[in-house]
Amino acid sequence: xxxxxxxxxxxxxxxxxxxxxxxxxxxxxxxxxxxxxxxxxxxxxxxxxxxxxxxxxxxxxxxxxxxxxxxxxxxxxxxxxxxxxxxxxxxxxxxxxxxxxxxxxxxxxxxxxxxxxxxxxxxxxxxxxxxxxxxxxxxxxxxxxxxxxxxxxxxxxxxxxxxxxxxxxxxxxxxxxxxxxxxxxxxxxxxxxxxxxxxxxxxxxxxxxxxxxxxxxxxxxxxxxxxxxxxxxxxxxxxxxxxxxxxxxxxxxxxxxxxxxxxxxxxxxxxxxxxxxxxxxxxxxxxxxxxxxxxxxxxxxxxxxxxxxxxxxxxxxxxxxxxxxxxxxxxxxxxxxxxxxxxxxxxxxxxxxxxxxxxxx
Amino acid sequence: xxxxxxxxxxxxxxxxxxxxxxxxxxxxxxxxxxxxxxxxxxxxxxxxxxxxxxxxxxxxxxxxxxxxxxxxxxxxxxxxxxxxxxxxxxxxxxxxxxxxxxxxxxxxxxxxxxxxxxxxxxxxxxxxxxxxxxxxxxxxxxxxxxxxxxxxxxxxxxxxxxxxxxxxxxxxxxxxxxxxxxxxxxxxxxxxxxxxxxxxxxxxxxxxxxxxxxxxxxxxxxxxxxxxxxxxxxxxxxxxxxxxxxxxxxxxxxxxxxxxxxxxxxxxxxxxxxxxxxxxxxxxxxxxxxxxxxxxxxxxxxxxxxxxxxxxxxxxxxxxxxxxxxxxxxxxxxxxxxxxxxxxxxxxxxxxxxxxxxxxx
Numbered sequence: 074x075x076x077x078x079x080x081x082x083x084x085x086x087x088x089x090x091x092x093x094x095x096x097x098x099x100x101x102x103x104x105x106x107x108x109x110x111x112x113x114x115x116x117x118x119x120x121x122x123x124x125x126x127x128x129x130x131x132x133x134x135x136x137x138x139x140x141x142x143x144x145x146x147x148x149x150x151x152x153x154x155x156x157x158x159x160x161x162x163x164x165x166x167x168x169x170x171x172x173x174x175x176x177x178x179x180x181x182x183x184x185x186x187x188x189x190x191x192x193x194x195x196x197x198x199x200x201x202x203x204x205x206x207x208x209x210x211x212x213x214x215x216x217x218x219x220x221x222x223x224x225x226x227x228x229x230x231x232x233x234x235x236x237x238x239x240x241x242x243x244x245x246x247x248x249x250x251x252x253x254x255x256x257x258x259x260x261x262x263x264x265x266x267x268x269x270x271x272x273x274x275x276x277x278x279x280x281x282x283x284x285x286x287x288x289x290x291x292x293x294x295x296x297x298x299x300x301x302x303x304x305x306x307x308x309x310x311x312x313x314x315x316x317x318x319x320x321x322x323x324x325x326x327x328x329x330x331x332x333x334x335x336x337x338x339x340x341x342x343x344x345x346x347x348x349x350x351x352x353x354x355x356x357x358x359x360x361x362x363x364x365x366x367x368x369x370x371x372x373x374x375x376x377x378x379x380x381x382x383x384x385x386x387x388x389x390x391x392x393x394x395x396x397x398x399x400x401x402x403x404x405x406x407x408x409x410x411x412x413x414x415x416x417x418x419x420x421x422x423x424x425x426x427x428x429x430x431x432x433x434x
Numbered sequence: 435x436x437x438x439x440x441x442x443x444x445x446x447x448x449x450x451x452x453x454x455x456x457x458x459x460x461x462x463x464x465x466x467x468x469x470x471x472x473x474x475x476x477x478x479x480x481x482x483x484x485x486x487x488x489x490x491x492x493x494x495x496x497x498x499x500x501x502x503x504x505x506x507x508x509x510x511x512x513x514x515x516x517x518x519x520x521x522x523x524x525x526x527x528x529x530x531x532x533x534x535x536x537x538x539x540x541x542x543x544x545x546x547x548x549x550x551x552x553x554x555x556x557x558x559x560x561x562x563x564x565x566x567x568x569x570x571x572x573x574x575x576x577x578x579x580x581x582x583x584x585x586x587x588x589x590x591x592x593x594x595x596x597x598x599x600x601x602x603x604x605x606x607x608x609x610x611x612x613x614x615x616x617x618x619x620x621x622x623x624x625x626x627x628x629x630x631x632x633x634x635x636x637x638x639x640x641x642x643x644x645x646x647x648x649x650x651x652x653x654x655x656x657x658x659x660x661x662x663x664x665x666x667x668x669x670x671x672x673x674x675x676x677x678x679x680x681x682x683x684x685x686x687x688x689x690x691x692x693x694x695x696x697x698x699x700x701x702x703x704x705x706x707x708x709x710x711x712x713x714x715x716x717x718x719x720x721x722x723x724x725x726x727x728x729x730x731x732x733x734x735x736x737x738x739x740x741x742x743x744x745x746x747x748x749x750x751x752x753x754x755x756x757x758x759x760x761x762x763x764x765x766x767x768x769x770x771x772x773x774x775x776x777x778x779x780x781x782x783x784x785x786x787x788x789x790x791x792x793x794x795x
Contacts, residue, residue: 085747086747086748168779175716387536389531404530405530422526424445
């Protein structure tokens with residue numbers, strides 16, 4: 074199992090364990106296998122005995138209740154295909170480099186999740202009239218800012234009641250793996266991964282805005298005062314920004330002059346469906362790529378385009394996605410203090426050589 | 435000769451021919467061999483018959499004169515060790531990507547040039563009292579903005595009279611190679627490469643500011659109005675900005691956890707001597723690197739530092755140079771319309787694995 078994970082994941086940090094989906098898995102699979110799905114932890118992975126585990130639902134509700142895994146599984150089940158991206162994906166491209174995990178571009182993956190709607194749980198406990206937010210409390214905990222705390226994040230009540238916010242116990246027809254939140258995690262489509270809290274211990278309905286560490290001190294687009302290109306200050310990180318990546322050809326590939334190749338990749342957005350992906354090189358203008366079939370409202374979309382380099386030399390390749398809300402990737406990165414939401418146009422460098430060139434041999 | 439060049443240079447464009455110094459040559463040589471020295475052309479390389487070639491000196495001078503190669507070689511000779519960097523070096527890292535040649539980081543090299551001081555030539559022709567600039571006119575020409583023109587650039591007279599501005603006919607104890615400006619080129623230490631005009635045909639002393647294409651439309655820090663982080667508009671590109679690069683370990687290298695390695699590279703500046711290079715990873719603070727011996731006032735300086743990664747995972751490596759004028763590399767890139775003077779802190783990504791790990795096998 075470990076060796077398999079090591080071939081399918083690119084380790085970014087060992088303590089706590091954080092790893093990106095491999096390029097191979099991204100190229101091969103519309104639905105990412107469980108052992109290739111990127112892993113994002115803030116703390117040690119908690120080991121939970123599901124026999125004794127109960128999900129507490131407390132706070133601004135008419136009846137506080139607990140639910141066993143068996144009870145949750147007995148509720149109406151829903152399967153959802155969802156692309157999830159870490160809010161810090163792309164952080165290592167930011168300049169100045171923000172602190173925290175230096176993700177490159179592949180903290181993104183797609184799985185089919187099985188669970189029950191959060192609204193099923195909430196309808197049993199009945200949020201009272203003062204309820205405004207729903208707080209997810211994970212079993213993972215550690216020290217931040219000198220204080221011990223669990224990973225916990227709130228959602229506005231209106232979002233929490235969305236029909237496609239689920240409490241998931243299955244991942245790609247398997248029980249939820251320990252590393253991905255066993256026994257039960259939240260899945261919040263369209264939002265960056267931090268909203269999909271793993272190892273759920275408690276759901277607390279709140280009547281005031283939550284002000285915890287991961288709500289107000291992290292997962293905010295915090296800007297430094299001396300950064301001229303910052304455009305927002307302490308806005309919360311919410312929906313996934315529209316983005317595309319080139320998967321093939323890989324960085325540094327040597328191509329042959331005059332020979333046609335296929336450039337392909339993935340595109341996704343939390344604010345709508347992908348309707349356009351464009352491609353260009355440094356010396357040509359944007360051209361529309363072909364989109365593969367749409368897998369669903371919450372998933373990435375594969376794209377490809379034929380390209381024939383006419384001259385030898387270095388080429389810079391770029392892709393740009395647009396969603397049906399009209400949002401496109403910016404060409405200039407927008408820096409923020411903790412390095413979230415990086416979605417500007419990425420560049421890929423390849424080398425084009427004469428056919429039968431002996432260079433580099 | 436061609437095959438040798440191909441192994442020592444990284445081709446960036448074939449038409450016109452532009453190529454970067456190879457990493458291997460940068461690692462091995464304090465003085466770059468001629469066939470490994472980066473090549474920057476705007477147009478076709480002119481082929482000049484040195485027997486019939488004459489350098490014309492005209493304009494705001496008391497006596498216009500021509501000089502044969504033999505006459506120039508008979509003047510007092512000077513040898514100068516100079517690091518030259520293309521003003522567009524690093525352009526391909528800028529976002530949005532500016533037009534023109536997509537240089538990565540290695541359009542930089544050092545050679546020992548042999549020539550005579552420009553002031554020797556000027557003292558014979560005697561600039562008159564209205565003289566303010568010296569225009570170098572190259573034999574290379576082509577079409578820009580719909581008009582045929584040579585590559586031509588001016589220097590303020592005060593700069594042109596500097597004792598270390600030379601007309602070079604020798605490069606590393608060889609005659610100046612055709613590709614580097616045969617028979618005679620300017621060498622202007624401290625300035626970006628565009629000032630060191632190749633294939634000199636004419637030196638014209640001017641009494642008014644030169645307004646040619648390569649003076650006023652290119653080699654300017656032109657900013658777009660809608661770019662928030664632009665800080666200057668149409669200022670001329672002049673001195674080389676302080677900069678450092680990491681040469682070893684290369685991008686994507688796999689290192690072993692707990693084993694010490696040496697991180698090394700080069701640093702240079704047109705505004706002073708390099709007095710400090712610092713190194714850090716994404717999760718540590720700046721530490722002073724060791725500087726190799728100073729090769730001279732106009733050359734790069736090699737630096738190195740020992741580093742022992744303690745945990746597995748991805749590490750982002752960074753270096754930052756400071757010169758004796760107190761200038762340091764910025765951590766945030768400053769975009770400009772044509773992509774000149776990129777000198778912000780560069781990042782290098784490496785992977786650290788367990789000793790004897792089987793990952794990646």
